[in-house]
Amino acid sequence: MHSILIIVFLPLIAAIVAGFTNKSAPSVFAKAITTGALFIGAALSWPIFLGFVGGTYEPTVVPVLKWVQSGTLTFDWALRVDTLTAIMLVVINTVSALVHLYSWGYMDEDPDQPRFFAYLSLFTFAMLMLVTADNLVQMFFGWEGVGLASYLLIGFWFRKPSAGAAAIKAFVVNRVGDLGFMLGIFGTYLVFDTVSISEILAAAPGMSGATIGFLGYTVQTMDVLCILLFIGAMGKSAQLGLHTWLPDAMEGPTPVSALIHAATMVTAGVFMVCRLSPMFEAAPVALGMVTFVGAATCIFAATVGTTQWDIKRVIAYSTCSQLGYMFFAAGVGAYGAAMFHLFTHAFFKALLFLGAGSVIHAMHHEQDMRYYGALRKHIPLTFWAMMAGTLAITGVGIYHLGAGFAGFWSKDAILEVAYGRGTELGNFAFWMGTFAALLTSFYSWRLMFLTFWGKPRWAESEHIQHAVHHGHDASDEHNPASQEDAGHDAHHPVPSKDYEAGTAGYHPHESPLTMLIPLVILSVGAVLAGQVFAPTFLDDAAFWGSSIFYNEPLIHAMHGVPYLVKYAAFIVMLLGLLVAWYAYIKDTSVPAKAAEQLGPVYRFLYNKWYFDELYHYLFVVPAFWLGRQFWKLGDVGTIDRFGPNGVAWVVEKGAVGAKRFQTGYLYSYALVMLLGLVAAITWVLF
């Protein structure tokens, strides 16, 4: 039996077992079974990945079961393992295993733990189905499966109205993308007469000059197909326009944000574009769109990230922005660089989220950075882990030393390749990316400074006050309204009067070992993943094989860019650091003054460019209004009024009498039918 079968289906089995023993077994059973399954999966994934790195592993497809056969439209369940899949396998299984472990600590006091772990494992299964797909429909299965798991996990604390709303939003906005994906699959099937990915990719270059009808227009076949598929990717990867669900998705527990909304699911769109790269290379307009949307998202999300106060939302916008980098890398043809950033990003962003979770855990579920400060000494391990993550995401590294944190290697490669591509759109992406790197540095250091430096500002936090005053209140555990707080530590010290100013007598505590171990492991990844794997991901054509479109001349162009370009990211990183240091450590009155002076701009950014409001009035309100009109004016006011009710009225006026009509209809109907039959038979006979 191929190990991929175990890797993919073990999480599913674990999820089912954990789900069905929800109430009947101690929760440690479900936790152990799911976490164990994921560690086995991770242990089996790394040899596959390293086998591809070492060039000893051959791509293979493992058939599982027949799925659908309808005319020429056939697709089966099968697991494909090639370089691209192997990368995703280690990313998914490693992060998922660590998140499972982390959740032992983070979710420790939640009454619904088996359900949580079952969802996490179910998610992992769906994600693995997505990346091992050998045809577009199985990819869509995984695509929707992760959407379901995301929905369930965002809404995990389903008692909170905001969680329920965020869950629906995530699902429905993703469905808008799925509309594109589905139409893309239909079109692809129409053109290639198959949905098998390998067959499509083989035939794609030959189709690059073809034209096709779409909505009454004649357009370039490959462009329209790739744009439709890319709309799907935009939804899943929260790209500009379809990004609104991602920040709201932070309603889910923090481990979920780390696994699904940072490291794995949201990168599915990037994976899809890379998987179909030979197809996109036959579609210049679509690739232009990918580049543009990626660059626009990367700058948009970074600007919003600079103004948010919620620690998780800052990281969420950061994720959105980093996904933008991956997309424009793919758009200019550097699929290897896109996948490399996906790979490094998974480690450092999962680290940042889990670190933020550890901070939130320490701060009694307070997420607003305005109430943090001075946490450096209280939770030192979390601090150093977050530091590693921040150094990685801001891209600290020096080109001439050949040394840097993970993000340095992948982000610089993306900026260089965008510049090296030499087109206008490439330059646009380069400048947007560089500016976004400045903002990335600013908001990342802002987060660090607000959280770990300065004076404690905890006293005004409701959560902290709650903890201090009601820390020992037993009824608190069972108060449904505070389910968000379900994970908090009940053993708080009795407040004493001689506490430090601003702390309200609260003592943040470092997280348990189950949470710290994942932080340490991911820190190692955030520090080393770039250094170790850069040559493989960027320069090794043999490593990629035929799993992506590997553009060798473009990589040469990338290495040939001027030094200023190579240092651009580092310079703007320093700049961002400097500004953040000045505003949040040197003179802390600066941010408020700046916000006041830049009033409208600040409000525009703080309100996330008003996308939510726009969509609310553009789609949600009209949909409900139309629904009511169709119902009251259409069905009741018109169809029924002139239809059945009108007939009844006529009948009544015709003095037949409604009463008689209503009591006799069954018999009269039967009579009509019988008479009709008699007439028919008579007609046939004579």
Add this chain to the structure above:
Amino acid sequence: MEFPILSLMLAVPLVGAIACLFLGAQSARMVALVATLANLALGVVLWLNYDIGGAQWQFVERAEIFAGFSYALGIDGIALMLIMLSVFLMPICILASWDSITKRVGEYMSAFLLMEVLMIGVFAAQDMFLFYIFFEAGLIPMYLIIGVWGGDNRIYASYKFFLYTLLGSVLMLIAMMWMVNEAGTTDIPTLLNYDFDPQAQTWLWLAFFASFAVKMPMWPVHTWLPDAHVQAPTAGSVILAGVLLKLGGYGFIRFSLPMFPEASAQFTWLVFILSMIAVIYTSLVALVQNDMKKLIAYSSVAHMAIVTAGLFAFNAQGLEGAMMVMLGHGLVSGALFLCVGVIYDRLHTREIARYGGLAINMPKYALFFMLFTMASVGLPGTSNFVGEFLALAGLYKVSTLVTLVCTTGIILGAAYMLYLYRRVAFGEQVNEDAARMPDLNAREWAMLAPIAAAVLWMGVYPESFLAPMRQDIAALEARIARAAPHFDADNVIGTPREHNANYVAAAHGEEGAH
């Protein structure tokens, strides 16, 4: 002649129906359950003995009654699948009525069993007039179920139901008489290959359409459905949504398309436009409903629009997809009505706002409800996905515009179903009586679990269901191919470009040169 299994499947519930009339409540329930389970067992035997790839019509029985008109039964794969759906849902309906029906139990069970006879008869009939009797008579027990055991406004609902169906029936009967006169036979297999004059086809098609569009129901003749569902008892809704709504689709696939291919092609756009309106219109109406049953009823209209659109795509994917949507919708909407019934039995209201937070006190129920919600939304891995995907894929070959509009159903469907689920199962327990409701009991579990299993089976391994129909769909596709409309997504292969999109000349300094 082989063993008359189809007649036996008609006889078992018929005997049960008669017996129930003379029995007390508890024994009537038992008799009904035993009879429907026996029929389910016969259905399994039927399926296992169905020879896939064998003769088109199998298990044929024929007894001449008098000139032309005969008692003729026989099934193909399409009919087989719909019979399976009927016999599968029937015992579940009996279970669903076990406690909730307390008055005139014998008559109620009798009506259900009679309906089973007539439904199987519709799908198995090979004589046009026999079909007509089953087709129309099948509605009589339904009128009774709504009118006698229904809700407060049952008279209005059954009146509406009656009025709509009457109009279509009369026209269809007249058309049938004309056809029998013209072709000189009432034998459906013969008529399937009879080429009517295209001019006449137009009128015949419209007459049949009047009947099938109402049964489907298509917009704008759908307004009887929400009222009928709301007033019907739970089991009535299950059968209405699960099987009776499939009569329209079955009619299109058995009569309209193969008998009048030219007229079908001629009216393709009528069907498409009505389907497109239905998807958008009824989905939006579903979004604003406060009554659970009405919401699901409107969602049924939207799903059935995918069926009609798929049927008129004139290709294998569209037809097979339409059939799969019918089967999947039969299971899923039936299950959703059962889910409503479960909580209706406890609180006696269908108003969504009276519930909330049920995931807290009814976790098992919440799990089933979630599964069926997701199936209704068309999540891959469930029955409805396979159908919708195939139907829309087939439709894309005919019209990208219609596909685009119909595919928006997946967005709107997610919106109204998840909004419903959120209001019922998520949130705090705001209503004390709803918060006290117990979770599923064994009987309810036994109703929902088999459907859940079938929904997943159909989603993961639909081959079991597609295989028996494949040959019949292919025959139908071949039959209507001559009239198939031309598609708008015409792919013209041109000269491939010399370079890939991100081509960069190999030497340094020449980036971007083409």
